[in-house]
Amino acid sequence: NAGVTQTPKFQVLKTGQSMTLQCAQDMNHNSMYWYRQDPGMGLRLIYYSASEGTTDKGEVPNGYNVSRLNKREFSLRLESAAPSQTSVYFCASSGGVWEELFFGSGTQLSVL
Amino acid sequence: DQQVKQNSPSLSVQEGRISILNCDYTNSMFDYFLWYKKYPAEGPTFLISISSIKDKNEDGRFTVFLNKSAKHLSLHIVPSQPGDSAVYFCAAIPGGGGGADGLTFGKGTHLIIQP
Numbered sequence: 238n239a240g241v242t243q244t245p246k247f248q249v250l251k252t253g254q255s256m257t258l259q260c261a262q263d264m265n266h267n268s269m270y271w272y273r274q275d276p277g278m279g280l281r282l283i284y285y286s287a288s289e290g291t292t293d294k295g296e297v298p299n300g301y302n303v304s305r306l307n308k309r310e311f312s313l314r315l316e317s318a319a320p321s322q323t324s325v326y327f328c329a330s331s332g333g334v335w336e337e338l339f340f341g342s343g344t345q346l347s348v349l
Numbered sequence: 350d351q352q353v354k355q356n357s358p359s360l361s362v363q364e365g366r367i368s369i370l371n372c373d374y375t376n377s378m379f380d381y382f383l384w385y386k387k388y389p390a391e392g393p394t395f396l397i398s399i400s401s402i403k404d405k406n407e408d409g410r411f412t413v414f415l416n417k418s419a420k421h422l423s424l425h426i427v428p429s430q431p432g433d434s435a436v437y438f439c440a441a442i443p444g445g446g447g448g449a450d451g452l453t454f455g456k457g458t459h460l461i462i463q464p
Contacts (some may be wrong), residue, residue, distance in 0.1 A: 241392070277456060278456060279355075279438060279454045279455055279456035279457055280393070280438065280454040281454075282452070327393070335452050337383070337398070338385075338393075338395065338452070339394075339395075340392030340393050340394065341392050342390065342391050342392050343390070343391070343392055
């Protein structure tokens with residue numbers, strides 16, 4: 238049972254480059270989330286999707302876009318990467334919005 | 350302003366002893382609290398939760414206590430085991446879900462269990 242799968246696990250970008258982080262869940266969950274974790278900052282919500290077809294901003298949405306492609310998949314796009322976006326990114330899903338979250342293993346992103 | 354505070358970045362405890370991790374919150378609208386555990390290079394995993402209508406919830410070696418008047422909760426691990434070494438995040442949800450503010454995490458406490 239895979240749970241929440243994120244790709245890639247590691248990525249290095251140059252400032253200004255774009256990329257998309259992929260996330261898929263196989264638990265038939267309605268809600269999906271993107272968080273970033275920075276040293277000493279805990280987990281901060283970037284965007285979330287309460288259900289298929291809806292997306293909403295979280296605490297730190299600037300510089301990111303998301304797409305809820307279908308019930309299983311929720312992608313996060315950096316259009317023009319900046320060094321401040323160097324972080325570990327976690328995707329999560331839950332049965333209902335703000336119920337117990339199940340996290341993927343993370344993507345470590347470095348922007349040079 | 351940080352609404353969920355974990356004031357101890359790290360905590361070292363001897364194996365077999367009790368580990369107590371603390372969490373304070375400022376938003377009186379929070380009514381559901383969770384603890385997540387995170388190992389290096391893995392995502393956080395849910396550990397235990399408590400609703401504001403309770404003051405204690407137990408699950409095996411893990412107990413969470415909630416003091417609403419003090420806006421304080423704590424996670425007790427008894428006895429502590431080497432596999433408990435991890436970062437523990439406290440999180441809170443306001444009544445009604447709360448939208449974008451729905452789940453607020455603290456900064457985490459790194460628990461180290463010494464043999």
